[in-house]
Amino acid sequence: MDQSATTINHENDFVSTRFKDLGSLRFRAGFTPVDNLLLFGTIGEGWTRYSADINDNGELRKSISENASGLAYGGGAALMLSPNSFVQAEYVHYNFNVNNGPGPFDSDSTSFNSLGGVDTVRVSVNFKTNN
């Protein structure tokens, strides 16, 4: 999933960051208060591919691309539609702490930090086996 981008500007300098290819592997546990309805919570590990382009006076000074991981958690509901299908609505928060490094500008005293949390709300249509 290509998620989001942030651009920050300082005079003629700017930084563009992006989380993309969000993924996760999560456990979940829930209960069925009524037939065909599942309420659940979920927690696991999330991954992302992170990139940042740092420009100085319109010139690309530094380009960063790296993977990051962090906790992913949330909850949702699923509604059984047939023996082989269900729809699901889910909230998942990804908590990433990525990239702390030297800044792109003239002085060694500059630094660039990027901290990321991503909130996602999603719906899905799923097809299932019966066992």
Add this chain to the structure above:
Amino acid sequence: MRKSVIALSALVSLALSSAASAQSHQTFNGFFVGGVLGATNQGPSATLNDDKVELITASVSNAGAAGVQAGYNYQMNKLVLGVVGD
């Protein structure tokens, strides 16, 4: 994105209409795979510092998201345990 939302809405509507005739006592047991559409309401933040003084910080960017997921659910009476990857 709009076309995807419309397509998903149509698919959900079709599925919901079939749900009326679905049998009761179905379980969530089994492997599953599905298509996912969603949105983010908060994106990454980035900060530029000079001599540890914050120059500027910006964050929050709304965006759409699309993908696939797959997993397995195991149901024991009203309790459901599972694993999912996306």
